[in-house]
Amino acid sequence: MTNKSGKPLRLDAATERLAARMWREWVRPYRGKLLVSFVLMAVVAATTGAYPLLIDRSYAMFSAQDRGMLLAIPLAIVAVTIIKGVSLYSQTVVTSDIVQRIIADVRLAMFTHLQTADMAQLHATPTGSLTSRFINDVDLIRNALTRTLTGLVRDILTVIALVGSMFYLDWLLSLIVFIIYPIAAVPIVRIGKRLRRVSRDTQAQMGDMTSLLTESLSGARMVKTYNLEDYERARAGRAFHENYLLTMKAVRARSRIDPMMEVLGGVAVAGVIAFAGYRMTMGEGSVGAFSGFVGALLMAAQPVRAIGTLNAALQEGLAAAQRIFELLDQQPTIVEQPGAKPLSVSTGAVALRGVRFSYEAGADTLKGIDLDVPAGSTVALVGRSGAGKSTVF
Template sequence: MALDPASSRLLIARLARDYLARHRRGIALAVVCTLALAGLTALYPIVIQQGFDRFSAGDTSIAWLIPPVIIVVTCLKALAQYGQAVAVQAVVLRVIEGIQGDLFRALTRADLASVTRDAPARHASRFTVDASAIREALTKSINGAADVLTVVGLIASMVWLDWQMSLIAAVLYPIAIVPILKLGKRIRRASGGMQERMGQTAAELTESFGAARVVRAYRLEAQEEARAGRTFAQLREALFGIARTRASLDPMLEALGGIAVAGVLAFVGWRVAQGQGTVGEFTGFVAALLIASRPVRALGSLNAALQEGLAGLSRVFAVMDTPRRVLDAPGAQPLPAGRGRVEFAEVGFHYEGTAEAALEGLSFVAEPGETVALVGPSGAGKSTALALVPRLHDATAGAVRMDGADLRGVTLASLRDAIAYVGQDAVMFDDTVFANIACGRPGATQAQVEDAARAAAAHDFIAALPQGYATPLGPAGGRLSGGQKQRVALARALLRDPRVLLLDEATSALDAENEALVQAALARLRQGRTTLVIAHRLATVREADRIVVMQAGRAVEQGSHAALMAEDGLYARLVRTQFGAPEPEKVA
């Protein structure tokens, strides 16, 4: 999507204010090197002119100094060029680092609904594809300032050498401005589609690799290859469209440069026929014209890179500026002291963009130290209800309270510090075992981590790892089995010592042996804590102090396992439907 000039100016102003302004010293160094580079480049034509004219006039007393002067000017220019390149990259890379940091901070603190709206690979592309476009645009923009100064210096040299010949170049080069601006607009429009296409490609590849087991088991290799082929073809077309547009810039400027040189030569020929001008002036002028061709071509391609960078910057800032809905209310207070009494009072919730309520009039109480199990058919709203406790979403009706306080009126930090969560898929970070457990309580000691691991029946297998607690687990905890990862997750929750424990089918993916170990750890973890659990295992449900049976977002039954079976309602029907017996091992 093309941006209007006013939006472009706002983006550039924000970039300068929020990021470039932090690096004034680096920018000052780049400016000094740039001025030196431009001045030394502008000296070249004059040195050449002086050399030819001195030799032509037979003034050998000074002419022999010209070669050493050229060497000195060249060395100084090389030094300035190196300093400018290093200074520019130092500033640009620090700016990109700052943008990436702010973008990551915005995403990690954004509402869960905002983050899950896009695939993880699409978010990742903003740190790579968009950041690369911004980096190139920023680099070329700063270098463009050097090119402008260089061209200005060379124009001054040309005017000093021969102002009449300078008029020819002055007339021809501005002609290129109109097509350059038009091409820039086309590139910006194409860049938006290309960046979106790259994000979609990354998302599809991540999805395909993540489903490697299913792809092989169902022999979907050919289907996935065909899908990937179509994606690559669409990406190629998007990239080729931009490449074709950008490729037209240099030939156009090259042609204009050739026309300018030809015009100068024709004019010089006429002047020589008239007996005007010197060989040195002509040689120096042509040298200045040829030297100017590189920075002029660079300035021509600057607009294209700038358009791509602005498109990327617009997408990045749009993520940063997405307003949060789940945040501390004005005057929010810390969670009051208590033992973890959780109350759902006529709670309703709608997911954004959906008309049907996920929860409607949900009411139940979990008293301090109680274990309350949420059961019901798929889509009943169990996971949604659980997500409201740590305020991953906010209730749209009614209230969720903890120890008497409406959760929307307490600080997020104090609320989430009082809660631990263990899900079906134990989340492991690509870090050591110690770090994966210690994130439950930042600053925990080695002894505290080991005590938590022992309580979670994890210490023995951790100690047997090659480096014990210092063993890196790899991406997604690949070094551990499912049961081991679940016990590490339980150790993390134990270390947190929460007031309220949330368990979302924490044992449903485990075999019998691992389930027994995890159940024992869960029993220790639940002691003295209020626990809300979504479970399909009857062992967990039997032990619950209260079972809340949900249907269509409502609590339709509540009570113990025996009481609910005696009522012969939905809970009893679910049990009989799944197992065909009144005393099954599992419930839905």
């Protein structure tokens, strides 16, 4: 990919432009609903971050034998849980509505473009390949948008809230966690770049495979007539095997992320427990703060892991979006001239006189058809199935 000056365009810059175009053309029209979704995500994150603090307060209550808090703390926990549940449900529904509207807009834009495309462009691209973009590519975009709009912001806000609780409870233990987790960023980025390349190849191959199936099944009569069953079976086998290889490449790449995050999470928990145990033997810290901190750390593991795996879905979605934009950017070579006048038909009537036609000897489809179509008029042919309407046309 190159820029206007002909110099190579860096992948990061290309990704930024692609993401900016997706925002400008697809997401921005729904920014009002998106703002509502973000507010609900913030509520979910804030209530999640409150759990470790409630754990700390519970231990403090037990230590102080404060009976007045026996009712307040459970009620606070129930209230936080209800608020989180309602906000989570509302945010999921609002975000899903945004994503489904965007997907409908993308498909309509593709369909509208193809309706105005040159016949040469339509014939140059197999129908199965175009159909694959409507189904497979758009599904990858849907998954990326859902994971990004539903998960990314909510997970980031949740991690921020939990990290705030962790620093409030014990800033020194928090520093240990912050030293360990960023190590995972480098391999995750590399895996994401590889996934994007594999995903693009997989989507192209899915288009080819769909075209092959469409041609083979729609031409079943021709296949049987010329005894081509073995040939078609071999073609399909090669296509299915290639799809299997590409899919497994993506599976192997994606499958590396979760184990890395799991191991790093275990190392972080082990480091925290070891250091906190050492400090408590020295008479520093409290059981409540330590329990709340470990609780926050364990709750943060899931959104952190989700952020790590999100890069894979995002790269696949970007590859699909790039293919769709390539389709939308193809301009027809036959266009209306500036100031062109509308076509006006004033003469040129069509007439048939005694027309007879048969597809097979002895079985006439048309038997002496007389028809007059005046210029500029619209005529409808009405009749039962097989009466010869298409043949007349």
